[in-house]
Amino acid sequence: MTSAFVRRAADVAAYAPANHTGTANQRIIGKETVGARRLEVLLGTISRGNGALPHAHPGLEQASLMLAGEGLGELPGKQQVLRAGDWSFNAAGVFHRFEVISDEPVRVMVIYAPPYSENPNAAVLASGPDDPRLQAGAAEVLDIPRSADAITLPHxxxxxxxxxxxxxxxxxxxxxxxxxxxxxxxxxxxxxxxxxxxxxxxxxxxxxxxxxxxxxxxxxxxxxxxxxxxxxxxxxxxxxxxxxxxxxxxxxx
CATH class of the missing domain: 2.60.120.10 (Jelly Rolls)
Structure with missing residues (x-):
């Protein structure tokens, strides 16, 4: 059964995203694929020693779920080794960096809201390792609970x-x-x-x-x-x- 609402990675071409090295992204859900206006979902594949350069997305939130491999994620005042099953969250305007540390390539689901769509005005690169913005907002960086209490959702x-x-x-x-x-x-x-x-x-x-x-x-x-x-x-x-x-x-x- 085929449906325009069901999205498969095998049906989506890969591209090299800006501000990344050794990375192939597939835009599963976005403006270009389904006409989404509020949401973008990507599948990224990243090789060892590569990843995202220090950057921020003003006006966008970004969440990521590791599907395979291991990587080092950096946020202001925080470093964390991320493995399959781990989530990360980057609030709007918060600088972040990611690097693959496993021999196995990382596969990661990345979610943006609103959509990023490789808009150059929606990303800001750090000026260098001493850029003070890399540590700005460290007190507001919250840990994602590994097992939050169960809730109910209507319906x-x-x-x-x-x-x-x-x-x-x-x-x-x-x-x-x-x-x-x-x-x-x-x-x-x-x-x-x-x-x-x-x-x-x-x-x-x-x-x-x-x-x-x-x-x-x-x-x-x-x-x-x-x-x-x-x-x-x-x-x-x-x-x-x-x-x-x-x-x-x-x-x-």
Whole structure:
């Protein structure tokens, strides 16, 4: 079953992003691929010793999930080795750097809100290693909880839901990201979210559902794009499924 709402990395060409070395990105969801206005989702592949030069994105939030490999992430006042399953978050305007330290290439899912689209005006490079902006805002850099308390999300049933990137966890203003484990009988009742774009990344299992009445199916490693205001429903599958639900909206006050 094919659907315009289901996105696969195999269908997307790679490109070399600015301010990076040894990196091939695939834009899975964005303005250019699905007409997204609030959300961009990339899949990056980065070789050893390469990564992102110190830079910041004024007006954009960036979240990343490591899928494979190991890398060193740097934020003001903080260094962290990131491995598969680890998240990172870069608030708007905060300088950050990343370098692959494993022999295995890093594969990473990167999320921007609003979309970046390689806009040169949406990125600022550090002037050098002594640039004072590299340490600006260290007190505001928050650790992402590795296992936050479970919450409920309206319309979801039979689901274990934990917040990852939210206002409550890291003071995000554009993004809400949750891990969602659906029980065999779990799913989501038909619902719409106004002024919000969504993406679902299927980590394991398969999901079936409807978007604006159109049936879709997505397997592990695939993404589902839900446009602003579209009606989404998810069906029971008889097996456990692991999902990441991503929501992008207007900035919170």
């Amino acid at each position: 979801y049933r039979g689901a274990l839901i934990r917040p990852v990137i939210t206002r409550q966890t890291v003071d995000s203003r554009f993004l809400d990201i949750y891990t969602v484990d659906l029980d065999p009988d779990g799913g989501a009742e038909p619902h719409r979210l106004g002024e919000t774009e969504q993406a679902i990344f299927v980590r394991s299992g398969t999901i079936h559902g409807h978007i604006n009445g159109e049936r879709f199916a997505a397997a592990a490693g695939e993404w589902v794009y839900i446009p602003d205001g579209a009606e989404l429903s998810l069906e029971p599958e008889g097996v456990l499924r692991e999902l990441i639900v991503i929501r992008a909206h207007d900035p919170l006050p």
